[in-house]
Amino acid sequence: MCGIVGYVGEKNAQDFLVSGLKRLEYRGYDSAGIVTLGADGEATLVRAKGKISNLEEKLAGAKRNDTIGIGHTRWATHGEPSERNAHPHQAGPIYLVHNGIIENYKELKKALKDFDFKSETDSEVLAALIESFYGEGKYPLANAVVQALKLVKGTYGIAVVSVLKPDEIVVARSGSPLVIGIGHDETLIASDASALLGHTKQAIYLNDGEVATVTEKSVEIKTLNAEPVSAKVEEIETNLAAIQKGGYEHFLLKEIMEQPDSLTETLRGRMNLEDGVVHLGGPGLSEAELRKIKHLVIVGCGTAYHAGLLAGYYIEKFTPEITVEAVIASEYRYRQAYIPEDSVALIVSQSGETADTLACLREIKKQGVKTIGIVNAIGSTIAREVDGGTYVHVGPEISVASTKAFTSQVIAMVMFGLTIAQAKGVKSGILKPYVSEIARMPEEIRKVLDEVRGEVEKIAGKYTKYEHGIYLGRDVAYPTAMEGALKLKEISYVDANAYAFGELKHGPLALIDDRFFEMALLPDGELYDKAVSNVQEVLARGGHIIAATNVDKFDLPVETVVKITTDIELFAPILMNLVSQLFAYYMTIAKGYDVDQPRNLAKSVTVE
Ligand code: M6R
Numbered sequence: 001m002c003g004i005v006g007y008v009g010e011k012n013a014q015d016f017l018v019s020g021l022k023r024l025e026y027r028g029y030d031s032a033g034i035v036t037l038g039a040d041g042e043a044t045l046v047r048a049k050g051k052i053s054n055l056e057e058k059l060a061g062a063k064r065n066d067t068i069g070i071g072h073t074r075w076a077t078h079g080e081p082s083e084r085n086a087h088p089h090q091a092g093p094i095y096l097v098h099n100g101i102i103e104n105y106k107e108l109k110k111a112l113k114d115f116d117f118k119s120e121t122d123s124e125v126l127a128a129l130i131e132s133f134y135g136e137g138k139y140p141l142a143n144a145v146v147q148a149l150k151l152v153k154g155t156y157g158i159a160v161v162s163v164l165k166p167d168e169i170v171v172a173r174s175g176s177p178l179v180i181g182i183g184h185d186e187t188l189i190a191s192d193a194s195a196l197l198g199h200t201k202q203a204i205y206l207n208d209g210e211v212a213t214v215t216e217k218s219v220e221i222k223t224l225n226a227e228p229v230s231a232k233v234e235e236i237e238t239n240l241a242a243i244q245k246g247g248y249e250h251f252l253l254k255e256i257m258e259q260p261d262s263l264t265e266t267l268r269g270r271m272n273l274e275d276g277v278v279h280l281g282g283p284g285l286s287e288a289e290l291r292k293i294k295h296l297v298i299v300g301c302g303t304a305y306h307a308g309l310l311a312g313y314y315i316e317k318f319t320p321e322i323t324v325e326a327v328i329a330s331e332y333r334y335r336q337a338y339i340p341e342d343s344v345a346l347i348v349s350q351s352g353e354t355a356d357t358l359a360c361l362r363e364i365k366k367q368g369v370k371t372i373g374i375v376n377a378i379g380s381t382i383a384r385e386v387d388g389g390t391y392v393h394v395g396p397e398i399s400v401a402s403t404k405a406f407t408s409q410v411i412a413m414v415m416f417g418l419t420i421a422q423a424k425g426v427k428s429g430i431l432k433p434y435v436s437e438i439a440r441m442p443e444e445i446r447k448v449l450d451e452v453r454g455e456v457e458k459i460a461g462k463y464t465k466y467e468h469g470i471y472l473g474r475d476v477a478y479p480t481a482m483e484g485a486l487k488l489k490e491i492s493y494v495d496a497n498a499y500a501f502g503e504l505k506h507g508p509l510a511l512i513d514d515r516f517f518e519m520a521l522l523p524d525g526e527l528y529d530k531a532v533s534n535v536q537e538v539l540a541r542g543g544h545i546i547a548a549t550n551v552d553k554f555d556l557p558v559e560t561v562v563k564i565t566t567d568i569e570l571f572a573p574i575l576m577n578l579v580s581q582l583f584a585y586y587m588t589i590a591k592g593y594d595v596d597q598p599r600n601l602a603k604s605v606t607v608e
Contacts, residue, residue, distance in 0.1 A: 002087075002099040002606075003027050003073040004178065005034075005195055006159045006169045009186025009216050010067055014059060016188065017071035020195035021052050023243065026251065026398040027192065028602030029073035030081035034059075035088040035095045036069030037166035043095060047086040067216075068166055070159045070189070072097035075602045078105070079120030089124040091115065091131035093163045094141075098123035099191055100155035100176040101607050108151065126152065130160060137164035142213045145170045146224055149211070155355065155607065159189050172211040172224075176606050177353055177381060180204040180212060180219055182233060187214045192604075193236045193379075194243050194396060204231045205379050237378050242395045250595045252399035252491070256581045259404045260446035262394035266408040270415060273439050276432040278418040283372045284388035285344070290423035292342050297369075298326040298413065299360045300348035301605065302486060303402035305329070307374075307409035308348050309479035310573070314410075315417030318430055322420065329356035330608070333363055345371045346413060347389075350397055350405035351604040352380020359608070361385055374412050376405050390416060399596045400603045401491050403581050406483060407445070407574055411438055437570050444568050448575045449582075452562055456579055459546065459560055460586030466517040466544065469496035470508065471580070473521040473573065474531050480573040481521050484580030491598045492588040501534035512541040519580065520558070522549040523572040532556065548579040 003024030007013040017034040032055045033047030044064045048054040052073070072087035078101075079085040088095040102108070105122035108129055115128040126148060133144035141162050149156070149172055157176030161169050171178050171189055181188035181196035181203050190196050193203055204219060206212060210229055212221040221229040248254035255262075271278050296315065298308030305328050312324035327335075333356055339345070345364045349357045352375040361371055361382055373389030375382050376397065383389060392408040414434065421431055469488055473481035478500045485496040499508045501520075512518075518538055522531055528551065535556055538545060545558035550572045554561060562579050566572065588595050 002075050002191070003029065003195070004070070004097050004099055004157055004159050004189065004191040006070040006171065006189030007186065008068040008167065008169055008214060009183065011186060013066050013069035014064060016199070017069050018052065018056060018059065020188070020190055021071050021073050023195040023197070024073055024190070024192055025052060026400065026596060026603050027073070028400060028597060029075050031083065031086035032071070032073045033086040033088055034069055034071035035161070036064050036066035037161055037163055038064065038066050039166060041163045041166065043163050045088060045090065045095065047083050049081055049083050049086065068161065068169065070095065070097050070161055070169060077101055077607060078122045085119045085121050087123060089119060089121065089127040091124070091127035092134070093137065094127055094131045094134060094160060096123065096127040096130065096158060096160045098126055099157040099606060102126055102152055102156065103154035104152065126156070126158070134162070137162065141165060141168065142170045142211055145172055146211055146226070149174070149224060157191055167215055169214045170211065171206065171214060173206045174208045175355065175358070178206040180206065180214060182219070185216055187216060187219060189214065194238060196236060197238060197240045197243060201236045202233050203236050204233055234379060238396055243398060250399065252401055252403065252585050252595045255397055255399055255404045256578070256585060257449060259407050259449070259578070260442040262404040263408055263411060263445060264442045265393040265395070266412055267438065267442070268393070271435060271439060273436070276428055276435045277422060278415045278435060280390055280415055280419050282388055282390040283416060283419070285370070287423045290420050293344050293420050294322060295340050295343040296322065296324045297339060297343060297345045297364070298324060298348060299329050299332055299345060299357055299364070300326070301329050301354050301356055303406045303483060304348040304350060304357070304409060306479050306483040306486065307406050308346065308413065309482070310476060311410050311413030311417065313476045313479065314414045318426060318434060319417055319421040320424065320426065329354065329360045333359045339364065339367055339369050343369050345369050346374055346416065347371055347382055347386055348374040348409055348413070349382050350376045350402055352377040352382040353604050353606050355606050355608050358382055358385070372416065374409055400598055400601050401487055401584070406577070410574060411441065414438065434570060437568055440568065441571060441574070444566050444575060445578065448564050448566060448578050451565060452579055453582055455562060456582040457586045459562070460583050461590045463517055463546070464587060464590045467495065467515045468511070469494055470511065470516055470518045471496060471498040471521070472501050472504070472518055472534070473498070474501045474527045477521040477523050477573045477576065480577050481519070483577055484519060484521070484584070487580055487584035488587065490601060491584055491595055492591055492593065494587065501531050504534055504537060509537065509541065512538060512543050514542070514544070517544040517546060519583070520545050520547045521573060521576045522547050522551060522554070523576065524549070524551045525569065548576040550575070
């Protein structure tokens with residue numbers, strides 16, 4: 001989604017703004033722009049549609065030594081991607097960059113009838129509104145910003161500068177993240193701490209309803225009601241290596257391949273293999289509270305939702321008297337669902353900033369239900385607003401398609417389920433197999449990735465001729481199939497859907513023809529024979545099946561088999577998901593599309 005950067009200090013502002021925007025590229029964008037201010041009061045505004053390289057080309061003819069400026073990558077919401085709709089937006093002496101959505105921009109625009117609007121954006125309306133309170137510099141910029149924000153409905157993270165005061169940036173947030181980096185003789189602004197790495201590790205995370213005036217050497221924060229806020233400076237935990245490709249051609253492949261290590265980080269210090277017990281401190285629930293839990297609501301979007309669905313299947317298997325409902329955040333927030341007593345809500349999000357998931361969290365809290373975050377991004381809004389939580393610690397996930405986060409989210413939630421089961425007194429004989437498989441998963445993931453990577457690459461090249469993919473699975477392999485289909489469609493643009501094997505006869509079987517291939521996830525186990533019958537039904541109708549399986553003596557006459565050699569049983573679908581991840585990756589490479597930044601999508605969906 002959109003990205004914000006800002007710089008005030010002694011160095012060249014354009015340099016930081018461009019490098020910062022490049023760091024934020026992964027969030028998804030369609031245009032970019034920066035403005036810098038000279039001490040002479042001259043502003044240099046450069047904007048371009050498309051990639052940041054287009055912006056750089058334009059900047060080559062507009063080099064400046066200015067030491068203050070703001071920049072933005074835009075992901076279009078109001079108005080097409082174009083130079084005129086790109087940020088920063090100007091209103092008189094003011095320039096503004098904005099993430100989020102101003103919901104009442106039409107009314108505000110009507111009231112600002114004398115302003116000559118140049119774009120179709122809601123953001124320009126906010127710039128004009130701030131200018132209307134600025135009185136040509138008669139009032140401090142922060143005051144004008146506060147006056148304007150008090151009239152705004154919606155979400156925002158903003159950075160504002162004025163040519164009349166070219167030594168300060170005013171920033172504010174409500175629902176859209178903003179971080180202030182504290183450097184030596186420089187202060188930096190970003191919507192994502194990764195843009196600050198290499199410059200400083202000291203950061204202040206702004207909270208909703210706060211406005212900060214930032215200069216080279218100072219940061220003054222107040223609430224919208226003018227109450228002073230004492231800033232908490234925190235250490236940014238990510239390092240530079242974690243946001244680089246580390247020798248891989250794409251972040252996606254790097255993130256798929258680093259799952260053995262990222263899962264190891266998820267598990268670190270959280271299980272004792274000798275006694276087969278899981279220790280999760282983060283949720284902060286006492287044994288008595290854990291014992292009382294009867295219902296789990298798991299909230300997420302996209303991959304996080306699939307992780308919740310899959311974890312729910314597992315948790316229900318080993319925890320007695322508990323029901324689990326995984327829900328899509330964008331639906332749940334408006335469902336007015338009653339959450340039964342003795343429920344706990346798991347709020348799942350890689351970025352910790354997803355607007356719909358955050359809205360659900362707030363709704364659920366209003367009902368007095370305990371919320372536990374399953375979050376990756378440290379210090380993110382969801383992580384800060386939940387009652388307790390377990391970070392998955394997979395490190396930055398840069399590629400828009402989520403991979404390593406999924407694997408760790410599932411395992412982290414299963415571990416939370418295990419802590420409930422332990423507290424409820426479930427026999428260790430039932431829980432130990434789960435604990436012991438979880439402990440072995442990082443190494444098994446490593447082995448499977450090595451085993452199947454080359455093979456999947458070859459297969460994917462052959463399957464580019466199909467227009468549609470059907471992903472199939474039963475039980476725990478069903479949510480896994482959903483995740484595989486999502487991965488394929490979002491990066492390779494091949495239409496892909498998932499069905500529970502048992503649902504085939506109820507409609508989807510009619511689809512089978514030569515335009516379709518089927519990815520069948522066939523873990524060994526209780527329901528394997530039933531899945532085999534379903535495979536036969538597809539074969540009988542001329543299906544083009546790829547089977548991903550860990551069954552030793554697999555002998556079905558399918559078109560392609562990807563064999564996984566493992567002694568993991570319970571979590572075999574997670575290993576099969578590695579096949580789906582690699583398949584989507586190599587299919588996309590074969591088709592020649594942008595793997596890490598698929599069209600129309602953003603990494604972190606901070607608008608509804
Ligand atoms: O940051 P979150 O985990 O809250 O993001 C949720 C979804 O937007 C995300 O998983 C999305 O579906 C991915 N692009 C899927 O690969």
